[in-house]
Amino acid sequence: MAVKEKAVIMSSEKLSRSLRRIAHEIIERNSGTDNLVLIGIRSRGVPLATRLANHISQIEGQALPVGILDITLHRDDIDTFQEGKGTESKSHIPFSVEGRRVVLVDDVLYTGRTVRAALDALLDYGRPSEVQLAVLIDRGHREIPIRADYVGKNVPTSRAEVISVKVTEIDGQDRVTIEERVPD
Amino acid sequence: MSILIQNGRIIDPVTGLDEKSDILIEGDTIRKVAPNLPVPEQAEIIDAQNCIVTAGLMDMHVHLREPGYEAQEDIESGSLAAAHGGFTAVACMANTNPVVDNAAVVRAILLRAAEAGHCRVYPIGSITKGLEGKELAEIGDMVEAGIKAVSDDGKPVKDSSVMRNGLLYAKALGIPVISHCEDSDLSTGGSMNEGYYSTALGLRGIPAAAEEIMVARDCILAEATGAKLHIAHVSTAGSVRIIREAKARGVCVTCEAAPHHFSLTDENLVGYDTNLKVNPPLRSKSDVEAVIEGLQDGTIDVIASDHAPHTREAKEVEFDYAPFGISGIETELALVVTNLIQPGYLDWMQALKKLSVAPAEILGIPLSGIREGSRADLTVLDPNLERKVDVNLFKSKGKNSPFNGRVLKGWATATIYGGKLTAGKAWNKQHKS
Amino acid sequence: MGKDLLGLEHATAEEIEGILVTAEAMKEVLGRDIKKVPTLRGKSMVCLFYEPSTRTRTSFELAGKYLSMDTVNIAVNTSSVAKGECLIDTGKTIEAMGVDVVVIRHGSAGAPHFLAQNISAAVINAGDGQHEHPTQALLDMFSILEAKGRLDNLEVAVIGDIMYSRVARSNIWGLCKMGATVKVFGPPTLIPPDIEKMGAHVCTTFDEALEGTDVINVLRIQRERQGSALFPSLREYAMLYGVNEKRLQKAKKDVLILHPGPVNRGIEISPEVMESGRAVITEQVTNGVAVRMALLYLLIQGGN
Numbered sequence: 001m002a003v004k005e006k007a008v009i010m011s012s013e014k015l016s017r018s019l020r021r022i023a024h025e026i027i028e029r030n031s032g033t034d035n036l037v038l039i040g041i042r043s044r045g046v047p048l049a050t051r052l053a054n055h056i057s058q059i060e061g062q063a064l065p066v067g068i069l070d071i072t073l074h075r076d077d078i079d080t081f082q083e084g085k086g087t088e089s090k091s092h093i094p095f096s097v098e099g100r101r102v103v104l105v106d107d108v109l110y111t112g113r114t115v116r117a118a119l120d121a122l123l124d125y126g127r128p129s130e131v132q133l134a135v136l137i138d139r140g141h142r143e144i145p146i147r148a149d150y151v152g153k154n155v156p157t158s159r160a161e162v163i164s165v166k167v168t169e170i171d172g173q174d175r176v177t178i179e180e181r182v183p184d
Numbered sequence: 185m186s187i188l189i190q191n192g193r194i195i196d197p198v199t200g201l202d203e204k205s206d207i208l209i210e211g212d213t214i215r216k217v218a219p220n221l222p223v224p225e226q227a228e229i230i231d232a233q234n235c236i237v238t239a240g241l242m243d244m245h246v247h248l249r250e251p252g253y254e255a256q257e258d259i260e261s262g263s264l265a266a267a268h269g270g271f272t273a274v275a276c277m278a279n280t281n282p283v284v285d286n287a288a289v290v291r292a293i294l295l296r297a298a299e300a301g302h303c304r305v306y307p308i309g310s311i312t313k314g315l316e317g318k319e320l321a322e323i324g325d326m327v328e329a330g331i332k333a334v335s336d337d338g339k340p341v342k343d344s345s346v347m348r349n350g351l352l353y354a355k356a357l358g359i360p361v362i363s364h365c366e367d368s369d370l371s372t373g374g375s376m377n378e379g380y381y382s383t384a385l386g387l388r389g390i391p392a393a394a395e396e397i398m399v400a401r402d403c404i405l406a407e408a409t410g411a412k413l414h415i416a417h418v419s420t421a422g423s424v425r426i427i428r429e430a431k432a433r434g435v436c437v438t439c440e441a442a443p444h445h446f447s448l449t450d451e452n453l454v455g456y457d458t459n460l461k462v463n464p465p466l467r468s469k470s471d472v473e474a475v476i477e478g479l480q481d482g483t484i485d486v487i488a489s490d491h492a493p494h495t496r497e498a499k500e501v502e503f504d505y506a507p508f509g510i511s512g513i514e515t516e517l518a519l520v521v522t523n524l525i526q527p528g529y530l531d532w533m534q535a536l537k538k539l540s541v542a543p544a545e546i547l548g549i550p551l552s553g554i555r556e557g558s559r560a561d562l563t564v565l566d567p568n569l570e571r572k573v574d575v576n577l578f579k580s581k582g583k584n585s586p587f588n589g590r591v592l593k594g595w596a597t598a599t600i601y602g603g604k605l606t607a608g609k610a611w612n613k614q615h616k617s
Numbered sequence: 618m619g620k621d622l623l624g625l626e627h628a629t630a631e632e633i634e635g636i637l638v639t640a641e642a643m644k645e646v647l648g649r650d651i652k653k654v655p656t657l658r659g660k661s662m663v664c665l666f667y668e669p670s671t672r673t674r675t676s677f678e679l680a681g682k683y684l685s686m687d688t689v690n691i692a693v694n695t696s697s698v699a700k701g702e703c704l705i706d707t708g709k710t711i712e713a714m715g716v717d718v719v720v721i722r723h724g725s726a727g728a729p730h731f732l733a734q735n736i737s738a739a740v741i742n743a744g745d746g747q748h749e750h751p752t753q754a755l756l757d758m759f760s761i762l763e764a765k766g767r768l769d770n771l772e773v774a775v776i777g778d779i780m781y782s783r784v785a786r787s788n789i790w791g792l793c794k795m796g797a798t799v800k801v802f803g804p805p806t807l808i809p810p811d812i813e814k815m816g817a818h819v820c821t822t823f824d825e826a827l828e829g830t831d832v833i834n835v836l837r838i839q840r841e842r843q844g845s846a847l848f849p850s851l852r853e854y855a856m857l858y859g860v861n862e863k864r865l866q867k868a869k870k871d872v873l874i875l876h877p878g879p880v881n882r883g884i885e886i887s888p889e890v891m892e893s894g895r896a897v898i899t900e901q902v903t904n905g906v907a908v909r910m911a912l913l914y915l916l917i918q919g920g921n
Contacts, residue, residue: 126650
């Protein structure tokens with residue numbers, strides 16, 4: 001199967017605008033940054049969380065702690081997982097989450113299973129007072145009752161389509177596209 | 185009742201005959217040897233076109249396990265297996281239970297063998313009582329009963345003075361002593377050849393020296409006593425060299441090699457197949473080359489299987505716990521053809537000699553060969569027949585063959601023992617038309 | 618990875634690399650307050666030990682538990698093996714109970730291979746006779762990697778009873794594949810024949826073993842060997858083959874010292890060396906759990 005690009009959903013400018021908006025929403029909803037931490041879900045949630053933290057600190061003049069959460073060991077699909085591949089990714093949360101307000105950050109919200117695993121993984125680190133979820137794209141098709149508190153853009157998709165999020169820190173450019181699998 | 189063997193190439197190591205001819209057998213006797221014999225009424229016909237007909241083969245080293253270990257083999261199954269392997273005679277070792285250390289056990293074996301009627305069985309008596317290596321067995325009485333040699337095979341005679349006495353005693357009775365050469369202090373705990381593969385596989389090794397020290401000792405004792413010594417299952421280059429030197433000096437020593445010792449090396453043990461666990465162990469490549477050289481230059485007189493059947497459950501265990509031994513009599517001839525004759529190491533006459541005349545001479549058994557008036561003990565073999573070894577088709581109770589699944593070339597197609605077809609097929613004239 | 622881990626002789630450098638990298642992620646889990654992840658929930662492991670062992674068995678058991686596996690230990694009394702159930706039947710019985718992984722330690726080389734050929738569950742060799750002990754070598758390599766940052770172009774000396782050591786064999790296979798140079802040194806009666814063909818260099822003097830060496834892996838000497846004419850006494854062994862401060866003056870300043878444990882203090886290694894900071898013997902134990910977690914994860918993932 002080859003992948004064919006169907007449409008560009010977000011350009012670089014649109015992506016930064018969305019993140020700026022989400023930053024404002026986070027501040028508004030939490031009445032500031034008191035007790036607030038951001039945790040990005042590996043891999044593309046991590047640069048997004050860092051950027052959100054930068055935006056928030058620019059607005060509020062206060063640096064936010066940012067953590068990294070790897071959910072490989074919490075997935076519920078080991079039986080269908082890619083065979084024989086190890087994991088080298090580690091979680092890195094250099095602060096206590098006990099009693100904090102945690103905003104989990106990921107690129108795409110789809111079935112909800114990744115977030116479910118992330119919640120499990122997060123709770124192993126302590127008991128936050130509140131967990132919120134920020135995603136760049138919500139593409140629908142939930143399989144678990146999970147919803148995002150902050151959404152960059154809602155994109156109705158079919159299951160055959162693929163949402164591809166590229167970020168400069170990992171992929172060299174900011175760009176979100178919708179792709180479709182087509183037979184060779 | 186008569187059998188006519190048609191169009192075979194007769195290679196008889198007894199008479200030296202090598203020509204195409206028919207053979208007519210009447211009763212238990214060869215009646216005529218000539219080309220284009222007319223087909224008598226009622227005769228069974230064996231079509232030996234493209235086949236070799238030779239004097240019945242003899243294996244001077246088998247374990248028939250009876251009495252005592254009938255779950256592994258008995259005289260009926262073992263001698264039938266021999267017939268299917270192309271053999272008309274075997275000599276069976278004394279490590280049964282009770283041990284063949286008295287005339288009563290010898291007579292019992294002979295009786296059971298006659299009842300079975302698949303081949304001639306020559307019992308070998310033990311050198312020492314109970315194979316304990318201490319007191320001499322009643323060798324004289326056993327010779328009266330019919331043994332052709334003595335051996336404590338399975339165990340070495342550790343005490344040199346006992347071995348010397350055994351040689352002296354056997355010499356007076358005119359029989360050879362067959363020696364299982366193993367220094368048990370050096371071999372203890374070992375389950376394979378000592379070398380790179382024992383190191384890599386983490387198994388305790390049995391060094392070549394364990395065999396060679398005893399080969400040297402026994403050659404020295406044979407020289408000192410003038411007795412007839414036969415070294416069983418020679419497996420190392422050093423043993424071949426020591427025996428070659430002893431023979432050159434005129435020591436009355438002969439020896440044998442087993443098919444697995446010229447067909448397999450210790451490298452085959454990677455994977456821990458317990459069917460490869462055998463004593464002496466499978467040696468290195470250079471040892472195999474030396475054994476083949478010894479067979480070529482005549483240092484090694486005899487090929488014998490050391491047929492050692494074991495039950496499936498005994499071999500289906502951890503390598504260290506498995507018993508030593510290969511069920512070998514039904515693959516012996518094919519291994520000789522595939523690994524010695526096909527590659528050109530031995531010619532037919534040389535190879536067949538090591539499978540009949542040589543062991544018969546060592547055991548003092550007269551053979552009259554393929555000629556009119558001789559006893560009809562014959563083997564027909566197809567040198568080009570390729571067949572996959574399938575242990576489930578073995579007549580032996582022992583399915584412990586490391587050759588299972590291998591394609592070998594050159595198999596016995598008919599065995600005639602005393603004028604009776606003990607393996608293979610013949611056609612009646614009426615059926616044929 | 619294949620179905621089983623029976624040894625490192627037939628493992629590839631990529632497979633070893635994959636285990637070591639995954640072990641790093643597992644070690645992070647071990648550092649958490651809640652040292653348990655749900656990764657292998659619903660999977661089960663049996664530790665089938667035909668030889669007594671506390672260290673390795675506990676390490677495997679905890680590794681499984683930290684990954685949420687159900688684990689059961691079966692300690693087989695070796696003295697009753699002869700009359701008891703044979704290995705093949707024991708294996709099939711365990712398999713019939715729905716076990717995913719069987720960890721086996723056995724006194725006979727090749728026993729794990731024999732078991733693996735007869736059951737479809739994954740088999741991990743936790744030490745077979747004097748053959749291999751792959752997870753020990755993996756944790757040794759992981760510990761070296763942590764301390765030195767690499768495995769290639771390192772010189773590792775394995776010192777002691779090489780002949781009867783499965784740790785030595787697995788270390789030689791593994792380290793050579795990862796690009797290290799392995800030297801072995803010990804009493805000449807305890808150096809197995811043709812070990813050079815495995816890739817190890819046999820040293821004839823202690824100085825040769827120490828010179829230019831980055832890592833020393835000191836093997837445990839089995840006390841019962843002294844009675845069997847392999848070496849005269851523990852006293853002389855400590856004198857000629859013991860690793861002590863005086864000898865270490867000939868080694869690199871930053872030489873790393875490993876020992877698979879349990880240690881005979883003052884025999885193969887002096888207490889001063891153990892406590893010198895160059896020895897990472899307790900860290901090896903922690904790493905053992907991480908490496909075994911990685912292995913369980915990879916084997917079960919690969920088996921599906």
